Amino acid sequence: PEWMAAARSFLETGSSAKEWLDIIEKWATCDCLLGHPPATDHKHWMTTVKHPEKICLWIQRGRKYTDVLPLGSTLMFGRSWRQWWVTVQPAWRAKTENQWPLKRDDVDGEQWKDIAKGGANGLFMVLLPLVWW
Structure with missing residues (x-):
């Protein structure tokens, strides 16, 4: 889709590190x-519960x-983003809001449906503020 080409180009301005470019590629594949x-x-909107206010303002100003x-404060913004990221995780991955780092084990039978969100309001919204940060 057209929005995705523009979004990808923007995400690529965040860093030239291989790890970041791999994340962008995985996001594109997931979408x-x-x-x-x-x-x-x-169904594909990420929750706005506890999400950084700057995301809402960016959307209101026309994306x-x-x-x-x-x-x-980049420190406060980072904390806000992390709190939101933990909030959107499946319950089995983050037992509390303050848990960090998140569980990384691959748990058989566990679902990712709460975070498997595509489109312009899905996982892209998680990556976008990382470029700003």
């Missing part, structure tokens, strides 16, 4: 496997990649 859901598909809002 493809999820069928590139339209932005109007509410312009050139319109990067001042983050304020």
